[in-house]
Structures are given as C-alpha cells and as structure tokens.
Amino acid sequence: MARRIRFPRSRALAAAAILVVAILSVALVYRQRPPVLHVQSGFEMGTFVEIRAYGGKNAADAISRGFERLREIERLMSTSIPESDIAKLNTAQPRTPVQVHPDTAHVVSSAIAYAQKTGGAFDPTVGKLVELWAIGSGNETVPTSDEIRDALLGVGYENLVVDSKQSRITRLTDLRLDLGAIAKGYASDEIVELLVAENISGGVVDLGGNIRVFGRNPLRKQWRIGIQDPFRPRGSYIGTVDISSGAVATSGDYERYFVADGVRYHHILDPESGYPASPQLKSVTVVAETGIEADALSTGLFVLGLDEMFDFIENVPSVGVIAITADRRVIVSSGIAHAFVKASEDFEYEIR
C-alpha cells in the first residue's frame, strides 16, 4: 500500500521536473533571442536626427516618445519660435525676470557654468552676433567692423542671472541668448534617460553630430563612432573612437559656413573678437560622459584653439579631444588614444 502511494508521487515529481526544465529552456531561448534594432530619423532643430534603439515590441514607441521630447525641448529653447522661453527672454525688458520652464533654467544655468569654465570661449549670450552673421541663412555677407562692435555690446555670460529655484532668468543688458551650442547635447541626454526608463537595452542618439550611446551593443563590445573627415563628403571618416557609454560631439567649420572673397566664414564665433574662431582648426570632437558637456565643450574648445584646449583638458581627465587642423593634422588627447583607430592616410596623426 505504502509502495503504491510512493510510486505515483515519484512519477509526479519526475513530470514536474521535466516541466520545470522545459520552462527554463523556453526562458533561456527567449533570453538569448538578440534584441531587434529599431531606427527612426528625421529633421529637427534644423538638423538631421537619428535614434537607434535595441529592444522588444515597445522600442518603436519609446523612440517616438524620444522625438516628442526633442520637439518639446525645441519649443522651449529655439530662438526662431516666437513663443519659446528663449524668444520671450530675448524680447523682455532688460532687468525684468522672466518665468521659464525648469528645463530652460537648467540648460541656461549649465551654459553659464561652461562659460565660466572656458573663460567665456563658450558663451550663450552671443545671440546678436549669431543674428548678424546669419550663417546658414543663405544670404550671408561679411558684417562691417562697426556692426560687429555693436553686436558685441552687452555680450557676456556675467550679464545673465538664473534663479534656479523659481525658474526665473534675468538679462542685465540687452544681450540675446542662443543655446545652439548646448541644447542638442542636453536633448540627447534627455532622450537617453527616457529610453533607459522604457527598458531599452542599448542604443545611439545622434542629433546632428551630437552623439550619445548607452547600454549594451549586441554586435560588439563597445559602440564605435566615426569621426567625420572635414575635407570630404559626409560619411568619410578620419578615424573611429570606441566607447561603452557617454557622448561624442563635434563642432566644425565645414557644415555651416559661407565663402566671400576666397575667405571661409563659419558659425563658431569668438565672443571676444566677434569673428569666426580659430581659422587654423577644421573640427574639434569631444568625448565626455554627458551630451550637454560634450556639446558645450566642443564649441568652447574650438574657440580656445589648439594649445589652450589641451591645457584645458589636462585638468578635466573625464574629457577626451580629437582636433583636426586646416593643415591636415589629427591630434588626439592621450586619455582616449587607446580607443581611437585611424582610418585615413591623408592626415598626420599625433597623441598629445
């Protein structure tokens, strides 16, 4: 009797064990199925934008939400949208605090911090100069020195006061704000945060050369970013840099510029002289932990020029630089040299 009872129990146990093994195998197969790549691109903030995300069914929706977030930031921070916070600030009476969205207060206060760090080489108050040169508008002319002197009046990040608690910003002079050199980096960070919250396993956010990577790349150990050859069509690279997370942003003279009397005038302006900065440079790529830092510093270090930029990064070990000069030299900072692979015979390469 006792044996009869024990026999079916052991069969039941065996059946249960087989079931568990079957469930575990299904789970394992499911886990091992590689995540699918979802890609969406578009034209936002006046530039080409692409979001690539590895994930399941929700990835496409998550990317769409990323684009919505980008448009939300554009509506707040564009100089050309009359209802934006920045347009409101630029038309308000000087010395009158303007209520803005907390995101705008955050980006403006970060911009002031980068202006302080770079000694004003990056300066978000260059708006009048940007309007004067109007580079990228299609009908550019070289301004007179009087016009440049007038546009420089009031420029200076110290004339901007942010009350972060109340989200209020005050212009002390009639300066114009322009977040063109920092807002895309901020937006890339915000999109990555959103994709991570949506359980996306890994991906790349590219906002016109402001690139953020995150999570696991199922194809290789790290993410490989191409560094544009400034003398050749888009997609030709002077080299690549491999990173497991973080941001890579490039500021260059080769996309927004015009030529007058054989001289090339580009859109990265020196807040001191009022003229396009560092004619000896073609591009500066910054590798950093966040998009906002890489964006602000790629512009600021371009303005500082070759020697000062390398002095600057000596004190910021988390930041790497790849500078390309007009005389075809590629200078890579020592901290990221191990991650850089050259891809062209047209340049001289050096590590500094």
Ligand code: FAD
């Ligand atoms: P970066 O080097 O990162 O930035 C250069 C830009 O920053 C210049 O174009 C100028 O605006 C500003 N700048 C120049 N010198 C300095 C300096 N020393 N310090 C700080 N800032 C400086 N472009 C359009 O054509 N149409 C649009 O509708 C449009 N909307 C935009 C909306 C938003 C919210 C933003 C952020 C940008 C928008 N742009 C638009 C601008 C466009 O995408 C620019 O080309 C871009 O911002 C320049 O970025 P970059 O990475 O090429 O160069």
Ligand code: MG
């Ligand atoms: Mg920038």
